[in-house]
Amino acid sequence: MDRRAKIFIAGGTGLVGSAIIRRLSDKGFTNLVSNYHSRPPITHHPSSIIHHPLDLTRQADVEAFFEKEKPEYVFLAAAKVGGIRANSTYTAEFIYQNLMIAANVIHASYKYGVKKLLNLGSSCIYPRNAPQPMKEEYLLTGELEPTNEPYAVAKIAAIKLCRYYNHQYGTDFISVMPTNLYGPGDNFDLENSHVLPALIRKMHLAKLLEKGSFDLIKKDFLTFGNTRISADGDELYLTERSDPPTVLKFLKFFGITPSSGTTNVAQGGAGRTPVILTLWGTGTPHREFLYVDDLAEAVIFLMEKNDARFEGEFINIGTGMDLPIARLADLVRDVVGFKGKAEYDASMPDGMMKKRLDIARLSLLGWRSSTELKDGIELTYKWYLDMTECV
Numbered sequence: 001m002d003r004r005a006k007i008f009i010a011g012g013t014g015l016v017g018s019a020i021i022r023r024l025s026d027k028g029f030t031n032l033v034s035n036y037h038s039r040p041p042i043t044h045h046p047s048s049i050i051h052h053p054l055d056l057t058r059q060a061d062v063e064a065f066f067e068k069e070k071p072e073y074v075f076l077a078a079a080k081v082g083g084i085r086a087n088s089t090y091t092a093e094f095i096y097q098n099l100m101i102a103a104n105v106i107h108a109s110y111k112y113g114v115k116k117l118l119n120l121g122s123s124c125i126y127p128r129n130a131p132q133p134m135k136e137e138y139l140l141t142g143e144l145e146p147t148n149e150p151y152a153v154a155k156i157a158a159i160k161l162c163r164y165y166n167h168q169y170g171t172d173f174i175s176v177m178p179t180n181l182y183g184p185g186d187n188f189d190l191e192n193s194h195v196l197p198a199l200i201r202k203m204h205l206a207k208l209l210e211k212g213s214f215d216l217i218k219k220d221f222l223t224f225g226n227t228r229i230s231a232d233g234d235e236l237y238l239t240e241r242s243d244p245p246t247v248l249k250f251l252k253f254f255g256i257t258p259s260s261g262t263t264n265v266a267q268g269g270a271g272r273t274p275v276i277l278t279l280w281g282t283g284t285p286h287r288e289f290l291y292v293d294d295l296a297e298a299v300i301f302l303m304e305k306n307d308a309r310f311e312g313e314f315i316n317i318g319t320g321m322d323l324p325i326a327r328l329a330d331l332v333r334d335v336v337g338f339k340g341k342a343e344y345d346a347s348m349p350d351g352m353m354k355k356r357l358d359i360a361r362l363s364l365l366g367w368r369s370s371t372e373l374k375d376g377i378e379l380t381y382k383w384y385l386d387m388t389e390c391v
Contacts, residue, residue, distance in 0.1 A: 001029070001073055001304055008071035009034045010056060010105050011078025012049070016120060018185045019296035020075050021049055027300065033069055035078070057100035066108040074109050074117040075299065076102070076158075084280065084351050086192035087148040098154030106161045110171050118303050119162050119175040121155040121314065123355050124148045133320065133358035136312050145352045163313050176299060179318035179357050183292030183376060184383035188224045190254045196289060199329055200381055203338040206256045206275045210339060214244050221250065223388050229253045255279065259341070275340035280348035283326030288318050288356045291376035294369040301367050318357035319369045335377045
């Protein structure tokens with residue numbers, strides 16, 4: 001790619017899109033455009049990036065954007081994403097929005113002559129009982145995991161769109177399937193986030209409760225959200241003026257409770273009261289995690305590479321290593337400094353038991369990740385703390 005070529009990063013305000021913008025800017029690309037849906041980005045992007053208000057689910061708006069901007073390259077990083085709770089709750093939204101985003105951006109890229117498009121998918125496209133590690137050829141060889149089926153179906157459709165546009169129209173559209181991603185700019189919503197950012201935030205809140213830091217707990221909620229819950233039949237709202245008992249109700253709703261009652265805690269004695277953090281599932285499922293800046297490096301590497309060994313419909317991007325959720329929780333606990341106890345609620349879903357990608361194709365092309373998991377968690381937690389301090 002020429003450093004002056006116009007590049008459209010669809011979803012540039014999200015976790016992945018922001019990382020791609022950072023890496024492109026670091027590499028000297030100067031003609032970058034992106035979009036936001038509901039509000040301008042709060043991420044610290046370089047001044048060279050231009051963000052446009054654009055709802056990617058609206059075909060006419062997307063085509064008008066492409067006709068005006070005429071991007072030469074497209075990174076399709078936009079998606080509606082979330083963890084098990086969000087996927088299970090907003091099933092129609094997940095399949096509709098992700099189908100529309102993919103169809104609109106891919107078709108407009110063909111219609112307006114984009115030289116190359118890179119479509120980002122997700123490892124949840126694989127069958128729930130796929131052999132480990134999961135190879136690209138395992139796609140559509142078994143049933144999907146029910147807790148993320150709507151999202152997975154939309155992502156599979158995007159892969160097929162790229163394939164068939166290449167077949168019929170001769171386009172150069174490629175798809176990549178990253179493993180679980182995390183890093184600066186992640187979604188820390190306690191109801192809709194993925195497991196790693198949820199663990200970071202819950203353990204941070206639990207640490208603050210250990211110290212009796214109710215003002216900092218309220219500041220966290222006001223920074224990252226979840227200031228309204230339904231508890232005991234009532235709608236509760238958290239504000240700067242909320243008293244400690246109200247704060248404790250919010251923490252309890254998200255599985256964070258003092259282990260010896262609430263009386264002393266509500267009076268500011270939490271530093272002497274151990275805290276229990278309850279997590280969904282059994283802690284036994286294995287997951288693979290990739291630092292988002294490594295993912296950004298990989299997709300730019302693939303976008304610039306023309307190699308006959310990149311065959312098939314898509315290519316996996318991961319680290320090739322996984323670990324149990326319980327071990328991940330221990331790593332996060334060490335980084336955050338939470339001293340309390342983590343318990344697991346086995347009545348809640350685990351999702352797929354194993355999701356490790358086979359990265360042999362990517363390794364043959366000469367790319368491997370460079371950020372160790374604990375180092376990446378430390379960088380992510382630092383960003384999280386910095387965001388709290390900015391408010």
